[in-house]
Amino acid sequence: MDRLTYFLRRTTRQLRGASALSTLSLLTCSVSMTIFAVYALLFGNVRDLTQAWNRRIEVHAFLVDRLGHPEVQELTHRVEALPGVREVRYISKDEALRDVRRTLGDSADFLEGLDSNPFPASLEISLEPRYRHPDHIREIAENVRSLPGVEDVEYGEAWVRKFASILSIVRVGGYLLGFALFVGVVFIVSNTIRLSFLARQEEVNVMRLVGATNTFIKVPFYIEGILMGAASGVLGLALAYAFYLAVSQRIDVSLFLLLGGERFHFFSTAESLGLIALASALGLLGSVFSLTRALRQT
């Protein structure tokens, strides 16, 4: 404990001696942490969004007019029994009309002139996650179509295919890019810290010359690296939050709701802490690298 406060004192002593250097490297590290955080933020949100879309992949079966209650029930059971079907929801003609009214809003006036309800009743069929693939969906849709009482089936084949492609691009590209970015940030942060230490080789030399052990020399530098990393993590998060505020105000909330019901959200507390921990680890890494090198010389 006493030892720790002693080393902390020495750390601040060192920092005071190299303030311009430390400020520059702190800023550089913060900026690269910001870049990483902003990317993680966007990627996380887009991924959540696509998952929300994915959950919405459904098959709609439009029923023939005037189907009785028992027939609907039997049909529902038969659909539910099909492999890959998760849940079936019955939308009556009235409900269908109400849905359309709600969606159209003000422009729903023309519906008032109708003699009879033109919208068919339907079954909304949601699928097991494993079956949300274009080929499976088509199979299920064809099965449903062949059932008695089903007039037509709709599932937007082209859209589903496109969507699957987008998903796979977002996944592959996103993780690949994220990984590249991560490597880049690791590199920038640890290099910057090494750069700021390189200028202090002389300091290390002097300490060795007067008989300091490697541990004695290293600890304050390690503490400095960790502090620097943590500080840049916090600053990076703060800047990313500023970016988040700017973007979430510019993009309509309604837009995001329309796109999938997920709000554009910031990191959770756990994720934020993880990011700061990561930054601290990088700071430590940078100082470990540079000191190992500095101490190798006589």
Place this chain on the structure above:
Amino acid sequence: MDRLTYFLRRTTRQLRGASALSTLSLLTCSVSMTIFAVYALLFGNVRDLTQAWNRRIEVHAFLVDRLGHPEVQELTHRVEALPGVREVRYISKDEALRDVRRTLGDSADFLEGLDSNPFPASLEISLEPRYRHPDHIREIAENVRSLPGVEDVEYGEAWVRKFASILSIVRVGGYLLGFALFVGVVFIVSNTIRLSFLARQEEVNVMRLVGATNTFIKVPFYIEGILMGAASGVLGLALAYAFYLAVSQRIDVSLFLLLGGERFHFFSTAESLGLIALASALGLLGSVFSLTRALRQT
């Protein structure tokens, strides 16, 4: 000219004196240029892709059966006269059947059993760019629907709306992120170069003490900054190209074709040169900043 070679000689002399420092900052700058280049690459491609999709937004009008040639021609003219319509293409029943056959490929066998061609003739209506917005499309579609000889109109309303939202997110978010990233890279590159110069304050001091003018001191550092920037630009491009190769091999070519016909493409020569020029400018900027500061002291 003689002066330039002299300054180049001094630049290499300086670099030789600080090789570890220069290597570290070169690598750091290269990595951040890579990050920027990869982002620009992805964003450029996604933007091109969405533009290709956008071009494809069309309204399909299905015609009533057995419409004669003159009627079709008249209908086509009337549609063409609608505001916002760019081009109208007539797809006959036979062509429709052929298209379906082509799309289905091997699974088209069941079509053989048909007595008559079940696919309606249609008009494919492409729109002026300004009219490719959900509200306009609906208006045009309704107008087309009211024309005699039109049985039904299809344009995928939900899809169009979603697509418009995606586009706007890609635009706003993409440019915002790109700008943030750009600022970040400017910051990292110029700071890193400042950092590597800070360690050489002593050098600058000595030269001032023996009577060097500011210009004499600056020029080699400026050249160094430009060289460093240009080198990191080239390295960054090379790494981005490696990323491009990795990604374009992993993503099916067919997928991208399906998505919009645009190939995933690398920067053009002009763009690449622009990027290197940008990096050089950043290197120069970094050295200008740091020297202005270093020279302010007596």
Place this chain on the structure above:
Amino acid sequence: MVQLFHVSAGYGKDTPALSEISFSLDKGEFAFLTGPSGAGKTTLLRILYAALRPASGQVLVGGRNLARIRQSEIPYLRRMIGVVFQDFHLLSRQTVFENVALPLEIRGFPKREVHRRVASILKLVGLGHRSQARAEQLSGGEQQRTAIARAIVGEPALVLADEPTGNLDDALAGEIMELLDRINFKGATVVVATHNRWLLQQYPRRTLTLEHGRLVGDT
């Protein structure tokens, strides 16, 4: 060549390092500057090459008023002054040759002329064989002689040498003194700050003595 009127100077809020110094040196004069450690010798020299502005008083060097000199003029002032710094101020990663060539390169001398002059001055200070060594690879005395060579290679009108023999034995110190004498003979004004009693006895010259920032002797 050098005139000081009531010059005071210091660093920050502390007691001034120099107070009320007045003296003048004619062109071609040779003077020692002596006094105990911390008396202000280095500070005085720093004022003469415009690395420190006096807090009050007037300083004239080669006709320029240093109390009022513009920042952009300082390089040109320094080109007429050769300084041997107490802590050498060499470019440690560059060679002896490159260090000594610097003042000539700054003045835009042609390459051939630079080579000729540097080679000859290095021979004079006994470093001909070390010219391709980096400054950080030199012994203390070799560094000092490199600094001396750099100070005089440009044949400046004023030479300021701060403790130029602290790392040299008496034989070498004598040689350096001969060298300074020679350029003094050619017309340069020379000021040597030193503690070296042997030097002061061996070479009787005008001697300015500082103590606690005051000029207490001028003989």
Place this chain on the structure above:
Amino acid sequence: MVQLFHVSAGYGKDTPALSEISFSLDKGEFAFLTGPSGAGKTTLLRILYAALRPASGQVLVGGRNLARIRQSEIPYLRRMIGVVFQDFHLLSRQTVFENVALPLEIRGFPKREVHRRVASILKLVGLGHRSQARAEQLSGGEQQRTAIARAIVGEPALVLADEPTGNLDDALAGEIMELLDRINFKGATVVVATHNRWLLQQYPRRTLTLEHGRLVGDT
């Protein structure tokens, strides 16, 4: 305390800086090391504090064989040696006090004890009033005295002083010599590398003379 047998050493491919040096110093001995600039004095001292490994020969310091010492043992060797470096090697951004306290902090002395010792040694070298100044704000002689204070504050068994009076006037040089004499009297072995003829005359001691890397005199 110190024994050298046929020690040769050098830097790179050049002619060796030291060749075939043999001598020994008893515990409590006081010796000068002299010779012209570039003779190898600093190189010899560097071998003694294990900053340079001899190319051949054996070196024993305080019972340790430095030709074969492990990297991890060097710090403990250096804690029994106090070195005044020719170029001081101070931490320029840290205060005089912090610089002098360093060897004690490394040894893990309690804060109170560090304060007491540092304050008293700074008074002895005449720097009591400058203890809160940063090393870069010191005059040449003050830096040198800080380096001396740091070398002896830990009361080491062996003191190696490289040109410790190069920036000091004779009066101060005398005081420093008294100081070294005192710790020598308390049992420390002291080696002083110097060019200062005045010092050699004033304090007649055993004198090792180097020339071109060879030991040419031992009186």
